[in-house]
Amino acid sequence: MRVIWVDGEPHKVDVEGDMPLLWVLRDEVGATGPKYGCGIAMCGACTVYVDDRPVRSCSLRIGDVAEGAKVTTIRGLGTPQALHAVQAAWIEHQVAQCGYCQPGQIMAAAALLHDKVAGKPPLSDADLDDHINHAMSANLCRCGTYMRIRAAIKSAAAKLQGQRP
Amino acid sequence: MSRAGTITRRLALLGAAGVAGGLVFGFYYTEPFRVNRRLGSGLQKGQHMLTPYVRIDRDGVTIITPRADLGQGAYSIQAALVAEELDIAWNDIKVDPGAPSSVYYNARVIREGLPVAATNGRLDSIAEIISDGVGRFLGLQLTGGSSTVADSCNKLRLAGAAAREVLLRAAETQTGIARDKLVTRDGAVIVPGGRALSYASLAEIAATIAVPTDVKLRDERDWRYLGKPMQRIDMVAKCTGTATFGIDIRLPGMVYATVCANPNLGGALRSYDDSLAAKARGVLKIVPVKGGVGVIADNTWRAFQAAKLIKFEWGKAPYPASSAAMFRKVKASFVPKRRDSRCKNEGDVDAALAGAKVIKAEYRVPYLAHAPLEPMNAVVQLKDGRLDIWTGTQIPAFLVKTAREMTGLAADDVHVHAQLCGGSFGRRLEDDYVRQGIELAMAYQGHPIKMTWTREEDMTHDFPRPLAVARMRGAAKDRQVDAYDLAIASPSVVASQFGRLSLSIPGPDMAIVAGAWDQPFRIPHYRVTGYRVPELVPVSSWRSVGASGNAFMHECFLDELIHAAGADPLQERRRLCSHGPSSEVLKAIGEMSDWGRDLGPNRGRGLAFTLSFGVPVAEVVEVTATPDGERRIITIDRVCVAAEVGKVLDPDNLKNQVEGAVIWALGHAMNAELTFADGKAVQTNYHQYEGMRLHQAPRIEVKALETTGLAHIRGIGEPAVPPAAPALANAIFAATGIRARRLPLISHDKIRFV
Amino acid sequence: MIRYALAILLVAGPAQVLAQDSTPGLELWGKIHEVFSHPRCANCHVGTDRVPMWSGPEYGAAPRPHGMNISGKGADDGANYLVCTTCHSKQNSATPHGPPGATSKGVAEWKLAPVEMQWFGKSSAEICKQFKAKESNGNREIAALAHHVTTEPLVLWAWTVESERKPPYSAKELGKIVEDWGMAGAPCPTK
Structure with missing residues (x-):
């Protein structure tokens, strides 16, 4: 036990x-x-x-x-009643298709934002792209929602920028 | 012709084709309840079906969405079609896939298989009638062929409108206020003075009122939901981990299982030794199933582990053991006795090529696995003479039939509960995994058994997209494409699928030449011939089916001919185009892609066009080719897509589907193939079957055209797939001069991707 | 360390160290190179691009960069982007092609070797030269190198797999080979 x-x-x-x-x-x-x-x-x-x-x-x-x-x-x-900022951004951008990979995508994205954005000096758009490209490419999406994942992360990042982690 | 006129005409034609029920709208709503007792018998106390798509009880309305949601947003769009007419608030929408029923037959899915080009206006209507008749005759409740929107668009709006009318008349009965004084708003009937009677409160009376036969649909100018971006009803659940997929089902007393079947597909199980597995922790029972063995345990991972301990002696597969040997079979099929179709034969190709400077090429495409991220699974319980199946499926009504045949149970004792699918791409048009689940349930009764395949089992037991080889000849004349002779040899998807149902297909399999034979180009001498390769590996529908590979072969060689002519790929296609909506699509792609603008060194732009599933789609891919010694490292920078769909029901979901289709197609074109060695699939997991990853994904811009209007509405789940691979290959040629004639593109030793 | 090296010198005697005939020494180096060029070792001994490799029987004939855009740029343990231990845990995966893991001092540890220890893509001669040079071998004498390969947890981990992934010899045997090679004059091939 x-x-x-x-x-x-x-x-x-x-x-x-x-x-x-x-x-x-x-x-x-x-x-x-x-x-x-x-x-x-x-x-x-x-x-x-x-x-x-x-x-x-x-x-x-x-x-x-x-x-x-x-x-x-x-x-x-987060929960449907109390969404995490990343989940809210995912919904705003209507990211999911089949949705099967999305729990993993969202967990990875939230970790990325926690490590690199929240409470940190602002990243340039290119630097944020660089981090997204490296940190999010280990999460496979067979439906191909990558464009929206990128957009949702950027949108969540804009909201989190400067906030405390 | 007016829109209303079109609807009436089409339904009248249905009547003429022998539909029971004399009244124009009556067929949809009254006949189902006559012929299909099961829809009614499955109801709980207090529930009533107002139409097959609208269930009501004291808690409100539930919309029945019989087409499977594979990720394409089918539940949302079906709900929106009903809700638009029924008049309920978006946040109040509840959906249920409902019980399988022939009522939910698909009138449109056969259409693509008929040898009538979508560009053939008059015959197209007749083809639609035939498709409807066959679908109804077979009770074909099936999700596929990008048919959900085209099939549902009128049906579901009428279902919503009829249900609303019933509720209005129920309110009239309850209040004594005349029907024409009543209006509806957000799930309630509003009486003069403003009092609201909720639909739920009218449920009992509504159940007693006959379904009207003379409802009117809202004018599309008055649409509240349709035509605008809608929040998908499954989105919050899918983003919070609260969505339940088939693999997530949990039931009291449930046990877990996996199956190992012969990876030599179709080969026998000669013998097995499960002595070690039987002693492994958690194992409850080991059960032989068709072609393999199932392990039932108290945890999925324990079942996986125990299955690894079984020693198998497998029989050989009935097909050649290696991909090379299979391609030899394909190449040997360009002979008269294998000729399956020649539905395009214009001008005189042989005469035009005689004496011309002939360009020749051979192209090929590989087997491709579906590999949805959720591996095949099913929860099945046989208990006290009742069979329940919980699974993601595109063919719920077929599963009832399968289950009855296997168990001998009556239809009323078989219950299929369709679940959200973690992808499918055509995979769940097969019933093999459910059959295994039923076999396990029969051998271990009284418990729900969740049978889950390992990823390795899933990859090695797919029904892949078939391999194909094309041979082409062509010539240019006066800087124009003059002759194009295309021959495609491929095993038949339709024959393979029908064969598993012990049926044979009459006539040619149009999937062998789909996306090639029916293209709207007025090439003076133009011939497309299909050759049917005898069955090798059992194959099935893979997102966009025949067109998925044929478009690559057709459009890349057309690009070769255009280059040989010294013409511009866009201008020449526009000149050749013989179909108005397709011409509009080509015009649009030119504008949105800045066609002709110089891209600078090491960059290139490629165009491809494919009309499939009735949807003309043009795509332009832009690449950068970075030199790395002999090789070129390709970055896909940007993709533009223009498509004509008649009418856009949800612009944001359409865009999402097109983006996904492009990434699906490009990812497989880049690096994916299913190969065979020793009779078995070589690729066992995603490290060998990569597809596209996020860092490789291009910007994608989408433009949907609506020039043909609502009467010609089409689905977009598949049609954006076919032109992506050839547009990429043509872009690589433009950037590097390398003409890749095989997929995946990395099989070319000079091409790699970033 | 130095004392240990001196001890070897004394035991082995100067004649052997100064031997002109390098053939036995080169054979010994060949064995060391067998280990260093083995996918299990070389895949993470990569150069300035800091991209680990995927090579070995499970990846077919052609080596290729680790999939999924993995990069050790900025931090050898991946922490700048995606830390290696996100996927590489304490244990080797038992599933075919599953991620190998590593434990060092009780915690999961998986990281790239320093750039100066790049093996992947280098010739046997280059690897040999940098293995011997103190500026690229962690400031180690030959004896210390032998000690390193027999005691460093990350090195020892290489042999903790069964199956086709396992490098040749054993850590102990490798240590002995390195010692013997040192005594044979630690010759390097010319190419």
Whole structure:
């Protein structure tokens, strides 16, 4: 038995240490926000935060998640009633098509903005593009919503610029 | 012809074609309830169907959206069509895909398969009638062929209008105030003086009122939702992780499973040893299924792990073992006995080429996997003689039939619950994964079983887009394209799909030459011949089907001929174009792309045009080719798209679909192919099947034309796919002089992408 | 370290160190190069573009840059853009083609080797030369290099995989080969 904190709630799970975090979340905890797409960190659909750092939960064994670590899924980032700035921008730009990759995209984008924008000196548009190109290309979207992802990140960045993280 | 006139004419023709129910609008609303008891029997207490698309109860109205949402926004657009006429507030819209039913047959999806060009005005109408008849006869509830909007546009607006009329008459009955004194607003009937009677409050009376047969549709000038950008109804859920896809279903007592089937597709399972797997943690049961083995466990990952422990002895596939051997089969099919169609044959190609300076080429395109990000999955439960299936599917009514055949259950005991799809691109037109789920449910009854494929299983058990080879000859004369002889050999998608239903197709398979035989160009000597390659790997529909590869072959060689003629690719296509709406599209693409403006060194611009699914689309791709030794590193800078769709229902969603189609097409054209070795697909995951990533995505500009109007409305999910690959290849030629005649483009040793 | 190197000198004797015939030494270098040029090692020993490589049996014949626009520019652990440990966790993935991981001192650690230690795309002679030169080998004598390859957690991690991904020899054997090569005069090939 181990206890895993997901979106602020503790869950007791009885799993072997080499089960990837993704499957603990999806099948044991019932947190289906993170998705299974490739199983080998090639698509990013399973992205969650462990102690506020984005990770591919399909490639992280639960045994390597420290006891008491804080796991945040897309549902812990914001809710329909209290959207995170990135989620609001995603809706403003009508980004999603099938939507299956979007939890991972949004988690990656929110981490990028947290690291590079919120509370930081303003980035030029070219520098922001550079960061988007490098930080967001590990998240695959088969529907091809990349243009809108870029636009939504820029729109969220404009709102977050100068704000405290 | 006026719009209203067109609707009446088309429906009258339906009547003439033998539709039951004498009244013009009666067919849609009254016959379904006669022939289809199941729609009514599936209702909960207090629920009533006002029309097959409008369900009402004390909580309000639910719009039934029988076309699957694969990401294209089908739920939203179906809801908008009904809501526009029914008059409900956008935020109050609730949707439900409903129970599968032949009522929801698709009248338009067969259209693309008929050997009648969309440019043939008179025959086009007749083709639409035939399509409707076949769709209705087969009870074809199917999402595909970019047909949702064209099929639903009148049907769903009429359904909404009829339901509104019922509610108005219910209010008349309840209040005694004459119908013509009543109006509706945002889900309520408003009586003189302003009192609002919610639709929900009228539900019980409305259920007793006969559906009218003489409703009038709103004039499009009065549209409130349609024609403007609408917030997609699934957007908030999809951005907050609260949307439930098929793979996210959770039910009490649910267990988890995966299946390993023979990667030599169609080969037998000779034997297997599951002694290690049976002892693995969490394994509940190991079940043989057709061509493979299913592992049922208490967790999906445990099922995956246990499946890896099974030792299989697979039988061989019935097709040649390698891609090279398959391409040899394709090339050997350019012979008379394999000739499938020659629906374009103008002038005298042979005479025109005799004595001319003939340009020859051979092009090829590979197999392509659908690889939607959500791997195939299904939740199936067989319990006490009742079968429930929860899955993402484009063919819910077929699944009922499949399930009945497999289980022997009556139709009333089979329940398909269609789910949101994490992509599809045509993949979910197949029922293989659901069959496996049913097999597991039959062997392990009483529990819902969530069967999920690994990505590796998904990649290696697809029904891919077929490979194809084209051979072409052509000539220019007086600086104009004079002769174009195109022969395409490919396995038949339609024959493969029908074969799985134990049906054979009468006549030619137009998918073999789609996007090539029916192009609106008045080339003096112009011939397109299709050759049908005997089945190799089982194949299926892949976003834009035959046109997906044929456009590359047709448009790149046309580019070669235009260059040989010394003409301009845009001006020559405009000169050759014989179809008004297509000419408008070409004119528009020239303007929006600044065609002719110098791009500077190492840059190039390519044009392609394809008319598919009744939609003329022109695309211009701009690239930068950075020299790197012998190689050129290609950056795709900008893509312009002009398309004629008749009428735009949601400009923002249209743009999203076109952007996605372009990225889909360019990504696969750049780097994707499914190859075979030892009878098995080589590519097992996205590291070998990359597609486009964000940093490679160009700017995309979209212009939708509406010159043909609402009566000629068409869908846009697929038609922007075909011209993208040839526009890219033509741009690379313009920038580098390299003529790539094979997809993916990275198979050319001098072409790489940034 | 220096004492250790001196010890080797004493044990081995100057005659061997100064041996003119470099053939046995070159053979030893060949073995070292086998390890250094192995995809498991070389993929992250890259040059100034700071883009790790994808090469090895799972990627077909032609090596190519790591997909997904991954870049170590600005930070060897990727932190300037997307930190390596987003995907590369403490363990090697058991799934075919899954991301290899690494643990160093109990935490996930995965990063590019410094630019001066670039192996990928360099010839055997170039790698040998920079391996020997203190300015590009972390200021190490040969003996220290032997010690490094047998004790540094990130180096040892290379051999923690099974299957086709595993480099040849073992860390211990490599250490011995480096020592022997040093005693053989640490010769480098001319090309």
